[in-house]
Amino acid sequence: MSLQGPARGPRVAAAVVLVFALVTWTGVWFSSAGNGAVSSMQPPFALAVTGVALPIMIGLWLRKQWAYWLGLIAAGWQFVSHALFLVVSMATQRPLGVLDWSFEMVLAVFLVVLLLPATRRGCAPSPNPAE
DSSP states (O other): OOOOGGGHHHHHHHHHHHHHHHHHHHHHHHHHTTSSOOOOOOHHHHHHHHHHHHHHHHHHHTTOHHHHHHHHHHHHHHHHHHHHHHHHHHHTTOOOOHHHHHHHHHHHHHHHHHHSHHHHHHHSOOSSTTO
């Protein structure tokens, strides 16, 4: 199985979703380790992210159109939500950690990869049902 043609975009997006989930769980681990690391990630949040990310990741890997749209909606909502959290945190002078910024950056990368024409074409229904 090669990453040529229409499979490349959706599979790269699926890999970014995996990185996103790993960044989230890393934030949970650092915040619960008691090592003084600053992170806003908590286990219920990470479980919710994983519950949404896992089907999106699998669907994108399989190049399903529903995964493209669900990923676009979920990532767009989370990007705006987390950006507002960052703005409020900076306005109230709450300390922000590297993982808080990494979370937003991975979301931005995912949205960019998802919005690439190759990714959308890769998730579009095939005109030939035999494919």
